[in-house]
Amino acid sequence: MTEKSLFGKEKNPSNILPVKYTLDSKIKFRCHPGVSCFTACCGDIDIILTPFDILRLRKHLNVNADEFLARFTTPTFIQKTDLPGVKIHLDDKGRCPFVTPEGCTIYSERPSACRYYPVGMANFHEGGEDGVESEQFFFVVKEPHCKGHEEDKEWTIREWREDQGVDLCDDMNRKWLEIVMRRKSFGFQATMSDEAKKIFFMASTDLDKFRHFVFYSSFLKTYDVDQETLDKIKEDDIAMMQFSFSYLASVLFGTEDIKMNEDLIKERVQQIKDSQGDKEKEAEKMYDQLKGDREAMQAHLSTK
Numbered sequence: 197m198t199e200k201s202l203f204g205k206e207k208n209p210s211n212i213l214p215v216k217y218t219l220d221s222k223i224k225f226r227c228h229p230g231v232s233c234f235t236a237c238c239g240d241i242d243i244i245l246t247p248f249d250i251l252r253l254r255k256h257l258n259v260n261a262d263e264f265l266a267r268f269t270t271p272t273f274i275q276k277t278d279l280p281g282v283k284i285h286l287d288d289k290g291r292c293p294f295v296t297p298e299g300c301t302i303y304s305e306r307p308s309a310c311r312y313y314p315v316g317m318a319n320f321h322e323g324g325e326d327g328v329e330s331e332q333f334f335f336v337v338k339e340p341h342c343k344g345h346e347e348d349k350e351w352t353i354r355e356w357r358e359d360q361g362v363d364l365c366d367d368m369n370r371k372w373l374e375i376v377m378r379r380k381s382f383g384f385q386a387t388m389s390d391e392a393k394k395i396f397f398m399a400s401t402d403l404d405k406f407r408h409f410v411f412y413s414s415f416l417k418t419y420d421v422d423q424e425t426l427d428k429i430k431e432d433d434i435a436m437m438q439f440s441f442s443y444l445a446s447v448l449f450g451t452e453d454i455k456m457n458e459d460l461i462k463e464r465v466q467q468i469k470d471s472q473g474d475k476e477k478e479a480e481k482m483y484d485q486l487k488g489d490r491e492a493m494q495a496h497l498s499t500k
């Protein structure tokens with residue numbers, strides 16, 4: 197097992213073990229109804245929901261996005277960003293609404309955050325000699341109350357992730373998380389318009405509304421979207437979700453994931469040119485007027 201010191205020190209306050217794990221590293225962990233702490237981790241916790249979590253959960257619960265958001269979530273900001281999102285709404289005892297003494301009632305559809313625990317994944321981007329280098333590794337959270345670490349079951353990180361269905365979550369969440377990470381890297385100095393925040397929230401939480409926005413607003417006049425994509429996103433929620441991520445990347449960071457309509461771009465460029473032309477003409481007119489006034493004044497003075 198290739199393990200390196202993660203933070204360069206022996207202790208850290210966040211209960212993250214100071215070790216970098218690879219997919220082949222082994223961990224001992226098991227969570228099951230027999231552990232003395234069973235469901236202890238299902239309260240006093242922020243469980244931020246990704247768009248894929250919301251889609252999966254509301255389909256499982258057979259409710260629309262509005263009802264799901266109202267009944268089961270609380271608005272929040274995604275950690276260290278100004279991006280609006282939602283987290284699971286805890287009950288008045290601070291417990292997840294889906295937990296019972298027998299365990300999680302939505303286990304097969306549980307959110308990504310619940311699947312990752314206690315193994316997290318990190319991506320480091322740092323400037324090396326040849327530019328930006330990135331490194332992916334895993335880390336383990338070991339909290340004192342979690343007795344799962346005392347169990348004998350041994351897995352590689354790869355096996356653990358397979359068992360928890362994490363890879364599917366990673367695939368589905370990847371583009372959205374990239375947007376969040378990119379926004380995070382801007383810090384709070386870079387302001388974002390309220391309109392952009394509203395669009396981010398809508399696309400991230402309510403795909404039906406976002407679909408309506410695509411098909412029943414001026415969206416398709418503004419963006420070039422081929423017929424095959426349109427046919428797909430009309431019916432397929434996963435395709436719609438991935439499309440919404442491309443749209444967010446285009447709107448928030450100016451990527452070309454979705455291209456603007458060429459004719460519209462030309463029209464806008466012409467409008468800008470025209471308005472600049474109008475301003476130039478106006479300036480010329482004013483200059484001529486001032487010149488005329490000055491000449492008249494000079495002529496008047498020379499006759500005195």
Ligand code: SF4
Nearest residue numbers: 238292294295300310
């Ligand atoms: S969704 Fe399930 S696993 Fe996650 S906190 Fe709630 S009860 Fe626990």
Ligand code: SF4
Nearest residue numbers: 227233235237342344
């Ligand atoms: S605290 Fe750890 S072992 Fe206990 S229920 Fe939660 S994940 Fe499982």
